[in-house]
Amino acid sequence: MSNPPHEGYDQGYDPYGQQGYPPQPQQPGPQQQGYPQQSPQQGWYDPNAAAYPQQQPQQYPQQQQQPQQYPPQQQWQGQAYGRPLPPEGPAYEPHGYAAPPTGGLAHPTRADGPGAGTATATPSAPVDLSSLPANQRARLEGRSPIIEPGLQPAALTAGLGVLLAGAAALGTYALVVPLVVLQAVTAAGWFRLNGMWPARQGIALAFLGAVTADVALLVAGREHAPAAILGTLGVWVLLSLVLQLRSHADPDTRMQGLMATVASAALSIVAAGHLAAAPDAVTVGAVAVAATVLARALPLPTAASVVVALLAAAGAGIAMGGATGLGTSGAFLGLGAGVCALIGHRAASYDYPSRFVHFTAGVALPLTAAAPAVYLLGRALG
Template sequence: MTDQPYQGVPYEGYDPYQQPAPQQDWQGAAPQGAQEGYDPQHTQTWQGQTWETRTHAPVQAPPEATAYLPPVTGYPQQGYQQEQPGTAQPQYQQMGHPGPQPMAQMPQPHPTAQPHPQPMAGPGPATPSAAAPVSAPEPPAGEASGDGPSYGPATLAGNSRVTDAQRARLEGRSPIIEPGMQPALLTALLGLLLAATAGLGSYALAVPLVLLQAVTAAGWFRLNGMWPARQGIALAFGGGLAADAAVLGAGRGNAPAAILGTLGVWVLLSLVLQLRSHASPDERMYGLMATVASAALAILATGYLGADPHATSVGAAAVAVAAVTRALPLPTPASVVVSLLAAAGAGIAVGGMTGLGADGALLGALAGACALVGHRVAGYDYPSRFVHFTAGVALPLSAAAPVVWALGRVLG
């Protein structure tokens, strides 16, 4: 420890003619009265020779000198923005020190913040201070502001999105959206193309059939929520092309063997494709079922090519009429009955032109029933507009192909 005394403290050998350093106030500025004279009465001093204060008695400063001095910190306090009228200012004037300068008003914190320390109250008369206006507290984020939408409380896991089909079930409505008139007209156009080209030959019939198989493969994957699924769509469409080539090469008489053989090979290819996938087991199983179903529908549509040409014309025309009738704005039970009657009537009309006669009514009615099943599947679970223009167009015709082939063999 050093024996040098603290600056400004009287000790042995003190020079009385030495001018003491002026004392600084709490704001760091020299007091105005320091240049006029030195007042030892209001000056706080240390009584001791060294910094070791344990051997000396504590020194109490005059209370009137420090009672109104606010604590000094490294940042401005909001509680010292205004003066206490009638208390602090007269004491500063008596001591010869200038009053505390008003500081720039800081922004008001949120009401939930911690309160600031209040300055010490002096012995003077307590008078109410002019408090700064406090802004209204802001409403919490979770509460409604009155003019905006209200939101629920925050959750850790989040809220899963409710689909339109789930909302319809909760409200007691049917989760089915009918494809509408535009897909029905496209189905009718494609069916009329099949009916017209069936009498022209197998190769002419293969042109609209390939278009039907392509739309079937793409629409089934999109209906199942798997998009783009390029590999699955390409595999299913390739199965349809392979079945067409097999039937054209083997002839109409060997169409069942060609169609079933192609279907078996494409099921094995679908298994291999899913085994090479790096997805989870559940996704693999879902993808396998969608791929097999899409390939099966595309391959079974080849039944139009293997069936009797007259049966193909009757069945395709009946599907076209049933699809358009089903899209009319009628109640569902009445629409189904009217569609079946219209399909049977179309079968009778086309059957009379092709030589089937009255047997065409049965074929037309059964083809119309299969078309209504495909129409129902295409409208399930609130599908998109793209689904309606793919699956909604193709499924009525693809679902009726096996019946057209089977009844064509029986009635022909």
Template sequence: MSNQPYEGYDPYQQQPPRQQGQGWYDPNTGAAYPQQPQPHPQQPYQQQPYPQQPYAQQPYAQQWDGQAYAGAQPLPPEASPHESHGYATPGAEGLAHPSATSGGGGIGTTTPEAPAVDLSRLPANQRARLEGRSPIIEPGLQPAALTAVLGALLAGGAALGSYALVVPLVILQAVTAAGWFRLNGMWPARQGIALAFLGAVVSDVALLAAGRDNGPAVILGTLGVWLLLTLVLQLRSHADPDTRMYGLMATVVSAALAIMATGHLAAPHTAVTVGALAVAAAVLVRALPLPTVLSVVVALAAAGGAGFGLGRATSLGTSGVYLGLAAGVCALIGHRVASYDYPSRFVHFTAGVALPLTAAAPVVWVLGRALV
């Protein structure tokens, strides 16, 4: 071991205290050592200068669900997120998007991304649903042609008599009942459709038995009875209250529309012929690829023209134009209702076909009795 004492160590406490800036004395050798200058003078911590280097910010791109944050700088196309930090991960190019990992910020089990969907090949209602829109999708030319055919059958049946008119009328009421339930998103709803259709058939039979003069009493009486019957059936349902109320409203409206179509049977036959053909003309023109406002104006003009021409050919005379215009307005309202909120192809070929003729039934009944 070395006999040299440690610097500043005085075992007998005989060495005077060393002052700042002085040397030190070794009692064993009698040598005095001057104070060596310190290469790094000690300064208080708060006074020591801290060199701050400018931070070289790396370009980065933060994304979440495909949307870039504001202020983010995209990476160059040849660089990956791993290479921007100075290292590369083998197989990093095969990893999925960070939002697809199972962990919060680490690398977990990745899930394959869904294949891109070609929106141009989807039907209009599915494309609108994926885009988050709630558009009005019109039925189109094929349902309009079916409406025209059914209107022609009603006009021909009215020209032949009440019993011939019942056949296309029953078809109209069945399509109305089924189409209204599907338009409200309720399918299958066999009990509701059957109940509404049964009410329409009862109304037709009662009207044939009581005569056209008792049409208001028959139609309103059937509506009242079917409303009570629907309430009783819904009270016995074991569904939750919201579903029960929704089913009640759909059944009541479907039955009311189907029974209201009996107005074609209660109206004068001449009015039925003019009104049905006016509806057919309005719906066909409305289905043409024209701007909406222009299409509505031209459709009403076509309905009025059909009413005027058929009125001149029948006992209505020039007053047939009013019946044609009124029937055309109701037809466009029914057409608009059948275009509501993501309708499917089945809706277009049921509600889109029947609602224009069904909505025109009260007008044909009231104006027909007033004008004929």
């Protein structure tokens, strides 16, 4: 006898149906396995939620509206300062430091005046070079200017030249006084022209060499002038070398100091050529230098000014040659002294000279550079 089918068997067997448990949901298939993306409201636990609260996706809307604040020309600055390049998109400034600005580029800058302290992306204003001094303007333009001393140093040079001419006419010992002044100004001006100041030891050493040469000339006489001048120069070069070797500065500084000291001592000693030359030659040469520097200071183009200065030197040589007995040969002596004076004037105008340089080297170098020509041409023409 067959048993009747159980009632509800077709609906499936439910062993818990009599206890009132609800049916469980169907388990997901293999394609549904894994960790579903559930929100915090569904009870999903995030261990970093307490330490790092969830941020809103639009935290900096203003920065996202400006996707690129670093222009391509400034990206190299991040590498120059050891920081990585800013990524594409919003501005990236680690630790709050921005890349250093460069002139003429758009970059965040601090506004001056009202509202200072707020960052604004505005291009920097161009520098008005016409309002700067000549030496600063030339430095910004990357060139080495020639700034001439001007009329006042030229007037001082002319006055010192007239003193040399008058003292030479009075006698040898009278000539020593303006010559010592010339040598002192030469020593101080050359160090300052080379950017070394204060350099009391070097200036004192060069001036002491010049005085030694003057004393040697007075003792040995004009007939032994080359030996006195060259001997003093050799001794002072050796002395300068010994003193620089005892210096504790770095090698580059010692070499620069050695060259400046030797050159300053050489120029100061060579200026003693006025004392070694004949008195008439000193008179003609000194007046010719005075006329040269005054003509060179005139507001003329450079080429025209040089021509006028040389003509003035030759004219002064002719005039003073007739007064001293040199005659027309004074024109050659005056022309040679004028050429050397222009060389000294050019040397004092080089490499951003200051006002102090103009009133020391600018005054003395034209007369100092003319001393060899005065001595040599005076012996040849006299």
